[in-house]
Amino acid sequence: NAGVTQTPKFQVLKTGQSMTLQCAQDMNHNSMYWYRQDPGMGLRLIYYSASEGTTDKGEVPNGYNVSRLNKREFSLRLESAAPSQTSVYFCASKSREYSNQPQHFGDGTRLSIL
Amino acid sequence: KQEVTQIPAALSVPEGENLVLNCSFTDSAIYNLQWFRQDPGKGLTSLLLIQSSQREQTSGRLNASLDKSSGRSTLYIAASQPGDSATYLCAVSDDYKLSFGAGTTVTVRA
Numbered sequence: 001n002a003g004v005t006q007t008p009k010f011q012v013l014k015t016g017q018s019m020t021l022q023c024a025q026d027m028n029h030n031s032m033y034w035y036r037q038d039p040g041m042g043l044r045l046i047y048y049s050a051s052e053g054t055t056d057k058g059e060v061p062n063g064y065n066v067s068r069l070n071k072r073e074f075s076l077r078l079e080s081a082a083p084s085q086t087s088v089y090f091c092a093s094k095s096r097e098y099s100n101q102p103q104h105f106g107d108g109t110r111l112s113i114l
Numbered sequence: 115k116q117e118v119t120q121i122p123a124a125l126s127v128p129e130g131e132n133l134v135l136n137c138s139f140t141d142s143a144i145y146n147l148q149w150f151r152q153d154p155g156k157g158l159t160s161l162l163l164i165q166s167s168q169r170e171q172t173s174g175r176l177n178a179s180l181d182k183s184s185g186r187s188t189l190y191i192a193a194s195q196p197g198d199s200a201t202y203l204c205a206v207s208d209d210y211k212l213s214f215g216a217g218t219t220v221t222v223r224a
Contacts, residue, residue, distance in 0.1 A: 004157075031210075042118060042203065042214030043158075050210065058211065090157060097210050100146050102160035 002026050004106035006091050012112045013081045021076040021109050023091030030096040032074035033103065034058075034066060036087040043090060049074055050097050081113045116141045120204055120215035128223050133191040135218050137204030142182045149178050149189050150203040152217070158203060162189070194222045 035043040045058030049068040092103040150158040205212040
């Protein structure tokens, strides 16, 4: 009963390096989300995908790109990592938009940028 | 822009005491409100979801109320246990976006 799976769990990068965070869900959900969580702050939405083939910016999209590879997978890419992107990144999914169903979260990717 | 505030930021209680966690939000035009639990190093687990037309939801020892007009929600946890120690997050939803509070970190002392 995997739910939402994120890889990797931990990563250390140098400033300027690039990397892709992977997310997959096995609940046949239409909507997927990427958040970041910083100390003392709530989660903030980076990008979301309401359905396969669509992506939209959230509250803090600068410095990130996303790909909705298929219905199961939604990846987040940092093209040129900056220390300000040190954070914990969470992927979430939900059955569909405009539904009173909860979002389901992965365990997060802890990313440090030196 | 929706602002969500949770007070207090941290709370320590002896085992058996009832917990009261507060959440306030600035825009009453919400779709629903959710309470989540987060354990250290883990993701978020949904506890309760209250639809905008509802006043409260209950699950076991947990009860959450919603007053949209005043922009407030309260999570009650009855007869707290050490296993309830975690961070509790409140989030409000408009059509697609969840806006989160910073959370209340609860410690239940045995």
